Amino acid sequence: MALDSIFSVELAPSFSYWQMVWTRFRKHRLAMFGASVIIIMILLCFVAAPIITATTGYHYTSMDLPNRYALPSGAHWFGTDDMGRDVLTMILYGGQVSIEVGLISALAAVLIGSLVGVVSGYFGGWIDEALMRFTDVMMSLPYLPLYLVLAMAFGPGFWTLIGIFVGFGWMGDARLVRGVVLSLKNMEFVEAAKAIGASPWRIMLKHLLINSMAVIIVSTTLLIGGNIVGEAALSFLGLGIQPPQPSWGNVLQTASGYIFAPGNGPWLIFYPGFFLFLTVLSFNFMGDGLRDALDPRLKGYR
Amino acid sequence: MFTFIMRRFLQMIPILILISILAFLLLRLSGPDPAEYMIMANPRIKPEDILREKQRLGLVDANGKAVPLFIQYFYWAKGILQGEWGWSRIWPNVTAFQAIMLFLPNSLILMGLALLIAILVAVPIGIYSALKQYSAFDYIFTTGTFLGMSLPTFWLALMAIIVFHLLPARLFGAPWFPAGDLASFGKPYAGVWWDRLWHLVLPVAVLSIYSMAGWTRYMRSSMLEVIRADYVRTARAKGVPERRVIYKHALRNALIPMVTILTLSIPGLFGGALITETVFAYPGVGRMLYQAVLGKDYAVAMADILFLALLTVLFNLVADVLYAIVDPRIRYN
Numbered sequence: 255m256a257l258d259s260i261f262s263v264e265l266a267p268s269f270s271y272w273q274m275v276w277t278r279f280r281k282h283r284l285a286m287f288g289a290s291v292i293i294i295m296i297l298l299c300f301v302a303a304p305i306i307t308a309t310t311g312y313h314y315t316s317m318d319l320p321n322r323y324a325l326p327s328g329a330h331w332f333g334t335d336d337m338g339r340d341v342l343t344m345i346l347y348g349g350q351v352s353i354e355v356g357l358i359s360a361l362a363a364v365l366i367g368s369l370v371g372v373v374s375g376y377f378g379g380w381i382d383e384a385l386m387r388f389t390d391v392m393m394s395l396p397y398l399p400l401y402l403v404l405a406m407a408f409g410p411g412f413w414t415l416i417g418i419f420v421g422f423g424w425m426g427d428a429r430l431v432r433g434v435v436l437s438l439k440n441m442e443f444v445e446a447a448k449a450i451g452a453s454p455w456r457i458m459l460k461h462l463l464i465n466s467m468a469v470i471i472v473s474t475t476l477l478i479g480g481n482i483v484g485e486a487a488l489s490f491l492g493l494g495i496q497p498p499q500p501s502w503g504n505v506l507q508t509a510s511g512y513i514f515a516p517g518n519g520p521w522l523i524f525y526p527g528f529f530l531f532l533t534v535l536s537f538n539f540m541g542d543g544l545r546d547a548l549d550p551r552l553k554g555y556r
Numbered sequence: 557m558f559t560f561i562m563r564r565f566l567q568m569i570p571i572l573i574l575i576s577i578l579a580f581l582l583l584r585l586s587g588p589d590p591a592e593y594m595i596m597a598n599p600r601i602k603p604e605d606i607l608r609e610k611q612r613l614g615l616v617d618a619n620g621k622a623v624p625l626f627i628q629y630f631y632w633a634k635g636i637l638q639g640e641w642g643w644s645r646i647w648p649n650v651t652a653f654q655a656i657m658l659f660l661p662n663s664l665i666l667m668g669l670a671l672l673i674a675i676l677v678a679v680p681i682g683i684y685s686a687l688k689q690y691s692a693f694d695y696i697f698t699t700g701t702f703l704g705m706s707l708p709t710f711w712l713a714l715m716a717i718i719v720f721h722l723l724p725a726r727l728f729g730a731p732w733f734p735a736g737d738l739a740s741f742g743k744p745y746a747g748v749w750w751d752r753l754w755h756l757v758l759p760v761a762v763l764s765i766y767s768m769a770g771w772t773r774y775m776r777s778s779m780l781e782v783i784r785a786d787y788v789r790t791a792r793a794k795g796v797p798e799r800r801v802i803y804k805h806a807l808r809n810a811l812i813p814m815v816t817i818l819t820l821s822i823p824g825l826f827g828g829a830l831i832t833e834t835v836f837a838y839p840g841v842g843r844m845l846y847q848a849v850l851g852k853d854y855a856v857a858m859a860d861i862l863f864l865a866l867l868t869v870l871f872n873l874v875a876d877v878l879y880a881i882v883d884p885r886i887r888y889n
Contacts, residue, residue, distance in 0.1 A: 396864035527711030
């Protein structure tokens with residue numbers, strides 16, 4: 255008699271951590287909505303925009319002055335702006351810059367923040383004290399006013415924006431990671447790693463940072479959304495991305511400049527802002543869903 | 557308590573010094589050389605005059621040698637402490653300090669109202685959401701807070717102008733609310749209190765939405781935490797009426813963290829008001845700073861940043877003290 259027929263036990267299927275995360279994430283309806291919108295948005299901005307240019311010839315540099323302020327129609331879904339440019343095309347090309355700024359600056363800021371947090375939490379003592387006091391100072395700065403002065407000083411542009419958002423965006427993540435590291439560093443697996451002679455850097459990078467991933471991923475997601483708004487705000491104030499290169503912020507700025515002009519349609523303001531709003535909302539939904547999915551214990555906390 | 561406040565007060569000093577160093581470096585490294593200004597104003601200016609001006613500003617010493625940056629900082633800090641905040645470039649005959657004082661009252665009115673309305677809306681909704689967790693009400697408003705927190709202020713402000721000013725003006729011949737400014741011009745009622753209030757409606761509404769959304773969420777989670785606490789269960793178990801349990805036992809404790817959150821968010825509101833004030837052409841400190849930056853009025857911009865930093869640090873202190881007062885469990889030694 256075959257052994258396996260005696261011991262035929264129905265084993266519950268086992269799941270890896272990431273499979274469980276996916277299962278939980280999938281149940282979070284708002285987060286799934288957010289993730290889908292983000293994917294669609296990225297496809298629209300980076301894939302559809304060049305296709306539109308190739309098929310219709312619309313581009314953010316192609317003006318059509320006789321056709322200014324055209325109403326939304328079959329030829330121009332979202333109408334045209336003050337120079338007769340197709341608003342949809344402007345928005346999609348603008349989205350490229352907005353998403354790039356948000357993504358690059360958030361990733362860099364979280365990288366720096368995580369390193370500061372893990373070093374601070376692991377070493378403790380005067381290193382921790384010095385780093386955390388510095389973090390406190392950075393957190394008590396008036397951001398928006400300072401952004402304006404910095405953008406003016408370094409000349410507004412893509413890399414100035416990234417520099418500002420990285421320079422002033424890492425503190426939140428540093429604090430969160432430090433908190434996680436403080437709670438982890440006296441656990442057995444760290445002791446074990448130390449006992450077999452792992453170097454402090456190995457412990458920090460391979461053990462502590464990896465176990466802080468839940469916090470890191472969530473704060474990256476939320477920071478991307480925040481930085482996209484930040485980019486739009488600075489560009490809206492004329493201190494971010496400069497025309498003719500469109501971004502969601504400066505398209506809105508241009509539109510707001512002739513908000514009282516006769517013939518100006520509300521859609522010129524509505525559409526770029528709505529795309530911005532939808533994208534930021536999606537990142538916030540996704541961040542919330544990821545928090546619940548990555549670490550169910552954190553559920554309900556902000 | 558007194559020693560606690562004093563100690564926290566002393567801790568403010570190093571933070572303020574660090575911020576002032578940062579502000580100074582920005583000013584010196586990014587701001588234009590005073591000599592450039594003089595050449596711009598008078599192309600035929602003599603080199604001796606430029607030298608004298610630089611000596612007066614402490615940029616070079618008596619022998620014409622450049623003064624090290626850190627010594628320049630001490631001169632500058634001394635000036636700030638003595639109240640010499642520099643003259644504004646774009647507002648004639650006004651010092652940077654006077655410029656702030658000129659626009660501050662308008663900002664305080666705008667933010668005071670926004671704060672009040674945000675609290676009056678957020679606290680009850682947060683409480684009710686928590687009490688009816690997972691109900692339709694809770695679901696709608698929790699999702700609503702996400703919408704509120706994701707709304708870009710400038711877009712919301714522009715849409716408010718379109719919906720409540722432009723469209724009614726086109727459809728009905730008269731706008732429902734003014735699109736900006738402090739008060740009407742050339743009307744018999746210009747500047748009367750209700751005229752000013754009428755002008756404040758849209759900016760206050762726009763400014764309060766973001767805070768409202770955030771605070772509703774805080775209030776909800778704070779209340780949820782308290783409701784599950786043992787002493788609330790005990791109160792119920794010994795037969796205290798539900799209303800009394802909620803308002804007497806739970807709510808009082810749930811409001812403790814709110815005190816801190818509200819206090820800490822006030823300085824941020826000043827910075828955030830910049831966009832609202834700019835879109836609505838409301839003459840407050842925020843719009844002043846924006847105009848100062850665009851006009852390269854570095855004295856005013858830096859004074860404003862120092863002012864806001866001082867405010868932030870001060871409100872951090874106030875939050876700590878308030879927390880110690882409302883929560884007797886906190887020991888401050």
